[in-house]
Amino acid sequence: MTNVLVVYDxxxxxxxxxxxxxxxxxxxxxxxxAExxxxxxxxxxxxxxxxxDREALRHSHGRYFLDFDALAARIA
Incomplete structure (x- = not known):
């Protein structure tokens, strides 16, 4: 199991x-x-x-890891 702390602006x-x-x-x-x-x-x-794993995180929580263009392409 992967546990990742993300601080996102x-x-x-x-x-x-x-x-x-x-x-x-x-x-x-x-x-x-961090709080x-x-x-x-x-x-x-x-x-x-x-x-x-990390790939599962990127897939389920892409808004933290992908730029706007990549997120838009995923939706399209």
Missing amino acids: RSSGRVLREQEYEGRRDALEARFA KEYRGRPSVEIVVLGAS
Whole structure:
């Protein structure tokens, strides 16, 4: 199982931080620390995503990993 912390800036549409963790607990602890770090920045979204592998994450949560053109092509 892959657990990935993603810190995403919605206003710029880019990932500020992406870090993989072996355990969900470690990933969640990193999330709580990141939430403190980015407090007061409403455009910053902080999530922990879990999947069988990175490719599954990119498929299920493409908005964090793909640019606008790639997302549009996936929809078309």
